[in-house]
Amino acid sequence: MFNNDGILAKFMSVRILFLPDDVTIDAEVGEPLLDVAERAGVSIPTGCLMGSCHACEVEIDGGATVCSCITAVPPGREKLTINLDFDPTW
Numbered sequence: 508m509f510n511n512d513g514i515l516a517k518f519m520s521v522r523i524l525f526l527p528d529d530v531t532i533d534a535e536v537g538e539p540l541l542d543v544a545e546r547a548g549v550s551i552p553t554g555c556l557m558g559s560c561h562a563c564e565v566e567i568d569g570g571a572t573v574c575s576c577i578t579a580v581p582p583g584r585e586k587l588t589i590n591l592d593f594d595p596t597w
């Protein structure tokens with residue numbers, strides 16, 4: 508299946524798994540994580556929406572933590588696990 512730019516859509520779509528709710532949804536590369544979460548019915552706490560307060564921090568694939576308000580679905584991935592229930596180190 509091709510999108511409007513003639514690019515294979517299957518390479519633009521990333522399967523997102525939200526933990527701990529175990530909710531799966533397909534997202535587009537470049538789509539803001541907060542928008543994906545909202546579409547999935549997953550609530551991520553927010554504050555500044557500018558990447559400063561870290562209220563929206565999530566863990567990606569059991570590793571790096573990012574501020575979901577300023578992070579988009581990355582390219583080159585087939586799936587991504589986003590954990591809202593991780594142990595932050597302050």
Ligand code: FES
Pocket residue numbers: 552553554555556557558559560561562563564574575576577
């Ligand atoms: S809402 Fe403040 S860093 Fe994302």
